[in-house]
Amino acid sequence: MSYIKVPKILLPQNIDMSKWAIIACDQFTARPKYWTELEKYIGDSPSTYKVVFPEIYLNKVDQEERISSINKEMKRYIDAGLFQEINNFVLVEREVENGKKRIGLMICIDLDAYDWHRVRVPIRATEDTLTERLPVRIKIREKANLESPHAIALIDNPERDIIEPLYGQRNKFKKLYDFDLNMGGGNIKGYEVPQSEKIIPKILSLLNQNEQVKKYGIDAGVLMVIGDGNHSVATAKVTWENIKATLSETERENHPSRYMLVEMINIYSGVDFKPIHRIVYNPSSDFLSGLSKELNGESNVKIVFSDHEDEIKAPDIASYTIMGVQKYIEKYLKENPQSEVDYIHNEGHLKEAVAESGGNTIGIVMPSFPREELVNFVVNVGNLPKKAFSIGEPQHKRYYLEMRKISN
Structure with missing residues (x-):
């Protein structure tokens, strides 16, 4: 088993690419204006917006109707x-903040080599997978003809001798796209990597x-970890397991649903880990005192109110604080159903959301998780809680762009 495969990547032709590619569906869930502006900008143009389900709308529109529309739109694009088709890896250059470049390689991962539980597999999750977040995603994928990923797989390659040499040769490769992403996403370029x-x-x-052994103290057998899009990869895994049960051994070998398209990025090359902050709506009067006892x-940790800011004591190790906050919030929500939590990727956006809530709302400013510790943490400790870190600011998250056929 090789664990990875050269994909058959689908790229649209002769369309406005700035309207085709859109941000990951789980972004800007507290900023509805972002999505209404994006929808208006896209208009009638072909777009990945029409084949994904933005999470901000999950409880606001008819889910069955939206899923049906997604699957029809996919078929329409294929029929048209x-x-x-690109039968090679695609080298991606993404402009992120302050002119920095994030370099990645579009590959296929073998879902038989992936698991989100803490087991010894080559491809691993980095955060806890919440199974309650999967059903809608599974409904979309199980009837879909196409996938378009926002998942990022991270490799631990401090020598920078896998992706970076390809980037050094990029001018020898065929350029597949070069355009500015909408809504302030920066420039993106793609190159076909021959052979x-x-x-x-x-x-x-x-x-x-x-x-x-040198990196982790043990022969961990870890090839890469899913740094972004953990729930999307888990969805693909569940869907594949359901399909696999209906196939013969021979049919399983090369079935397209066995694989998933991801962007592979070196954790040491242009990757910035940003904190993901928590906003708690309608907390009880003892919420903060309980959180203080949990952390200590x-x-x-900074606490944001609508009219002032404060601080509470917390561990000096980021992972302990992140785990402590999430553990407390999840326990608290079970006991206080009147409260809700959302996750916001930028401290400025967090402060805006708290100020605009106009009521009983608290923002928790989270610490940054050190990127160089990630794989070691996954190997020797286990998964981080959900929303432990973000690869870049929200506008620099991966956009849906490349597609791949996942049905026979």
């Missing part, structure tokens, strides 16, 4: 001959036993 099969052994060399420590 919208796509060209991509030859790169796979180099990627698999990350499994070298001596290197694993030598550092501080």
